[in-house]
Amino acid sequence: MNLDTLLLTVISTSLVYSAPLIFTALGGTFSERSGIVNVGLEGIMVMGAFGSVVFNLKMGDTFGALTPWLGLLVGGAIGVLFSCIHAVATINWRTDHIISGTVLNLMAPALAVYLTKLIFDGRGQTDILQHPLATVTIPGLSAIPFIGHIFFTNTSLLAYLGIGVAILSWWVLKYTKFGLRLRSVGEHPEAADSLGISVYKYRYIGVLLSGFLGGIGGAVMAQSITLNFSATTIVGQGFMSLAALVFGKWHPIGAMGAAIFFGFAQSLAIIGKYVPVIASVPDVWFTIAPYLITIIVVVLFIGRSKAPAADGTTFIKSH
Amino acid sequence: MAEPAIKVTGLTKRFGDFVANDHLDLTINFGEVHALLGENGAGKTTMMNMLSGILIPTSGTIEVRGKAAHLQSAKDATALGIGMVHQHFMLVENFSVIDNIILGAEPTKGGKIDRTKAKKDIMALSEKYRLRIEPDAKIEDISVGMQQRVEILKVLYRQADILIFDEPTAVLTPQEIDELLDIMRQLASEGKAVVLISHKLAELRQVADVITIIRRGKKIDTVPASTSTAELADKMVGRHVNFARERVPMPEGAPVLEVKDLVVEDKDKVAHVRDLSLMLRGGEILGLAGIDGNGQSEFVKAITGLLPVTAGQILIGGKDLTHATPREVTEASVGHIPEDRQRFGLVMPMDLVENMSLQTYYKPPLSHHGVMDTKVMVQTTEQLLDDYDVRHANLQQKAGDLSGGNQQKLIIARELSRDPQLVIAMNPTRGLDVGAIEFIHAQLLKARAAGHAVLLISFELDEVRQLSDRIAVIHNGHIVGESATSDLTEQQIGLMMTGETLEHAKEATHEN
Numbered sequence: 001m002n003l004d005t006l007l008l009t010v011i012s013t014s015l016v017y018s019a020p021l022i023f024t025a026l027g028g029t030f031s032e033r034s035g036i037v038n039v040g041l042e043g044i045m046v047m048g049a050f051g052s053v054v055f056n057l058k059m060g061d062t063f064g065a066l067t068p069w070l071g072l073l074v075g076g077a078i079g080v081l082f083s084c085i086h087a088v089a090t091i092n093w094r095t096d097h098i099i100s101g102t103v104l105n106l107m108a109p110a111l112a113v114y115l116t117k118l119i120f121d122g123r124g125q126t127d128i129l130q131h132p133l134a135t136v137t138i139p140g141l142s143a144i145p146f147i148g149h150i151f152f153t154n155t156s157l158l159a160y161l162g163i164g165v166a167i168l169s170w171w172v173l174k175y176t177k178f179g180l181r182l183r184s185v186g187e188h189p190e191a192a193d194s195l196g197i198s199v200y201k202y203r204y205i206g207v208l209l210s211g212f213l214g215g216i217g218g219a220v221m222a223q224s225i226t227l228n229f230s231a232t233t234i235v236g237q238g239f240m241s242l243a244a245l246v247f248g249k250w251h252p253i254g255a256m257g258a259a260i261f262f263g264f265a266q267s268l269a270i271i272g273k274y275v276p277v278i279a280s281v282p283d284v285w286f287t288i289a290p291y292l293i294t295i296i297v298v299v300l301f302i303g304r305s306k307a308p309a310a311d312g313t314t315f316i317k318s319h
Numbered sequence: 320m321a322e323p324a325i326k327v328t329g330l331t332k333r334f335g336d337f338v339a340n341d342h343l344d345l346t347i348n349f350g351e352v353h354a355l356l357g358e359n360g361a362g363k364t365t366m367m368n369m370l371s372g373i374l375i376p377t378s379g380t381i382e383v384r385g386k387a388a389h390l391q392s393a394k395d396a397t398a399l400g401i402g403m404v405h406q407h408f409m410l411v412e413n414f415s416v417i418d419n420i421i422l423g424a425e426p427t428k429g430g431k432i433d434r435t436k437a438k439k440d441i442m443a444l445s446e447k448y449r450l451r452i453e454p455d456a457k458i459e460d461i462s463v464g465m466q467q468r469v470e471i472l473k474v475l476y477r478q479a480d481i482l483i484f485d486e487p488t489a490v491l492t493p494q495e496i497d498e499l500l501d502i503m504r505q506l507a508s509e510g511k512a513v514v515l516i517s518h519k520l521a522e523l524r525q526v527a528d529v530i531t532i533i534r535r536g537k538k539i540d541t542v543p544a545s546t547s548t549a550e551l552a553d554k555m556v557g558r559h560v561n562f563a564r565e566r567v568p569m570p571e572g573a574p575v576l577e578v579k580d581l582v583v584e585d586k587d588k589v590a591h592v593r594d595l596s597l598m599l600r601g602g603e604i605l606g607l608a609g610i611d612g613n614g615q616s617e618f619v620k621a622i623t624g625l626l627p628v629t630a631g632q633i634l635i636g637g638k639d640l641t642h643a644t645p646r647e648v649t650e651a652s653v654g655h656i657p658e659d660r661q662r663f664g665l666v667m668p669m670d671l672v673e674n675m676s677l678q679t680y681y682k683p684p685l686s687h688h689g690v691m692d693t694k695v696m697v698q699t700t701e702q703l704l705d706d707y708d709v710r711h712a713n714l715q716q717k718a719g720d721l722s723g724g725n726q727q728k729l730i731i732a733r734e735l736s737r738d739p740q741l742v743i744a745m746n747p748t749r750g751l752d753v754g755a756i757e758f759i760h761a762q763l764l765k766a767r768a769a770g771h772a773v774l775l776i777s778f779e780l781d782e783v784r785q786l787s788d789r790i791a792v793i794h795n796g797h798i799v800g801e802s803a804t805s806d807l808t809e810q811q812i813g814l815m816m817t818g819e820t821l822e823h824a825k826e827a828t829h830e831n
Contacts, residue, residue, distance in 0.1 A: 002796075027445055062431075173739070175431045175432055176427075176430060176431060176432060177425045177427055177432055180414075180418060180421075180422060180432060181422070181423070183412055183414075184414070184422050186408070187411040187412065187413060187414065188411045188412070190409060191409035191410060191411055191419075191422075192411075192422070192674060193373075193393065194371075194373065194393050194409045194424070195393060195397075195409075195423030195424070196372075196392055196393040196394030196397055196407065196423050197422070197472075226426050226460070309412060309413070
């Protein structure tokens with residue numbers, strides 16, 4: 001295997017694995033910048049993955065090649081619905097954010113597997129998708145000498161889309177009225193309230209955006225990596241996204257960068273087989289690498305990065 | 320003739336059984352500074368929160384510019400030209416000054432916030448009202464005085480012509496207070512209506528045209544600003560208030576607290592106290608004046624064993640307690656009234672008996688062989704609550720349910736009843752009303768008259784000047800000057816608080 005091919009494999013695999021994390025981490029960023037801690041990203045991803053797979057299998061014949069793309073939106077929609085639980089619990093009922101998020105995480109796999117059994121005649125896992133999100137070669141860009149081949153051949157279009165969404169998110173948060181207000185309710189809700197900004201409204205938007213993007217993240221995972229749905233489709237990617245957003249200092253671009261790094265960590269298991277020197281390392285090390293790296297990053301960086309001032313707090317409007 | 324800006328009739332606000340505002344009638348005119356005077360909990364802020372749309376009245380009517388107004392949110396109030404400068408700044412710490420001012424009223428251009436236009440408009444206002452700001456700095460990096468100017472600009476930016484200031488001077492230096500009062504006069508002279516909520520009588524009389532006194536949710540009277548301080552105080556409290564603080568002459572006592580070249584650094588090796596030396600004798604009160612954040616907290620925590628000392632020496636009653644634990648300090652006969660009664664003085668979710676016993680629960684008579692005697696604890700607490708006039712419902716009440724004044728009295732009862740040779744009191748009357756202040760000052764003077772030493776650290780210059788025999792001024796962790804109270808004018812102390820030396824301060828004020 002020459003260097004060119006190795007780089008191509010490393011980069012395209014990393015991008016494929018980072019795509020779900022980018023979307024989910026960006027979702028988490030919106031939620032946390034509005035002041036609602038969302039540890040339920042894992043559960044949201046499970047529901048998004050489940051929704052997209054069911055749609056993909058049932059409607060594949062109707063929509064053909066468009067199916068996986070619509071599946072993303074279905075995953076996002078299911079994520080929005082599921083995240084409503086978190087929004088109502090934390091914003092209206094003032095439940096502790098961590099507990100509510102944990103409820104999502106405990107509920108999602110059980111609910112999704114149960115529904116899978118109902119829909120697919122008692123089987124706990126679905127068939128393999130006929131219309132997955134395949135890797136693509138981007139015309140034009142792939143013709144660029146050397147770089148084009150490495151970055152834009154057989155690559156994850158979704159990862160690039162995710163990078164685009166990250167830049168858009170950054171722009172929205174920094175330069176728009178909506179972004180400024182969303183950040184203000186996450187930093188100092190009383191101040192926002194005193195200026196006539198609806199804290200509840202912006203926090204709802206934050207949480208539902210995390211549902212939408214988290215659901216898409218789950219759908220990306222299921223439709224481009226596992227290619228079916230089972231209890232093991234989402235195994236910690238939600239938590240990795242959470243770690244990515246903290247590692248990225250609650251900043252969309254930072255979260256995206258961290259997500260790509262974690263994607264690379266996940267791709268190690270696959271790349272390892274192709275690199276002669278490390279091919280002899282037992283597989284188990286590569287499998288646990290992403291989790292190990294997550295923990296190390298969390299320990300090293302999380303204590304130092306600063307959350308939005310009112311993240312995790314409840315706001316009570318007085319009358 | 321002044322035109323009414325706001326007229327409220329029969330305004331009432333209830334929280335459950337508690338009536339915070341009871342049928343208030345009030346007229347506020349354009350072109351006037353109207354002061355609202357009342358003790359803490361009298362209902363001033365509640366009323367203003369109704370005028371700014373934050374609270375909704377239980378009954379009664381509010382007319383703005385002669386038209387009935389039904390304010391449901393802060394937005395409604397803003398639309399009617401009412402703006403409030405809050406007592407606790409409503410500023411987002413890590414936003415820029417500009418972003419804080421425009422938040423909720425952002426000018427946009429093509430979907431994007433137009434920060435260039437915002438900055439231009441804000442700087443124009445800033446110049447017009449001489450409200451100096453750094454538009455691109457973050458709130459967390461600017462001084463408290465500038466933060467307040469940002470609050471005022473926030474209101475002006477929304478084109479408010481009815482401005483409400485809720486206790487605006489609590490955190491300012493004397494010079495900043497003068498500036499602020501000037502700005503209020505300027506606003507009124509432009510025809511705006513200005514409402515000033517305060518319980519500081521001197522400044523109200525200085526700036527206001529009329530003063531309305533509120534007591535226990537009811538309006539007592541509206542009087543011209545020329546009314547005497549004593550009369551205002553009596554109307555506010557509902558009984559005769561004594562302002563004189565009698566310091567009986569005391570013989571020079573032995574040194575009780577000696578601090579030599581004290582240095583206190585934090586984890587990042589930043590020095591908050593630098594080469595600070597002080598000496599305090601029995602029978603005197605030493606006032607430590609200074610602006611918040613100049614090392615006062617760290618100094619007190621170092622003496623009381625709550626922060627490690629980097630260098631220097633602390634002697635209490637001749638004993639070296641430089642590296643003592645808080646309990647060793649307590650047992651060296653030190654009473655500590657901490658700056659934050661809710662965080663350091665009391666355990667809010669614990670009841671009155673437990674809070675009263677915090678310093679002595681482990682030794683006789685409250686404990687025998689490691690077992691607490693609850694009967695004695697209850698008796699002692701009852702006696703002390705009585706002696707120190709702590710108003711409470713019952714002994715099982717949580718400390719957190721007491722009013723601020725009574726929480727402070729509870730701490731004072733616990734600390735002073737041990738008859739300590741050294742009393743350290745930091746902002747002992749912060750946020751309290753005239754009645755409670757009178758009581759607490761009397762207790763500190765009593766400790767002095769008993770021959771004990773009192774170290775009073777306060778951001779309230781009036782308090783320091785009223786009580787202290789000597790005044791030391793702290794700036795940037797260092798004592799910039801020290802003198803007998805009678806030798807120093809308010810202006811001189813104010814200058815020293817900004818870092819001028821005693822000599823400079825004296826020269827500067829002599830020129831005037």
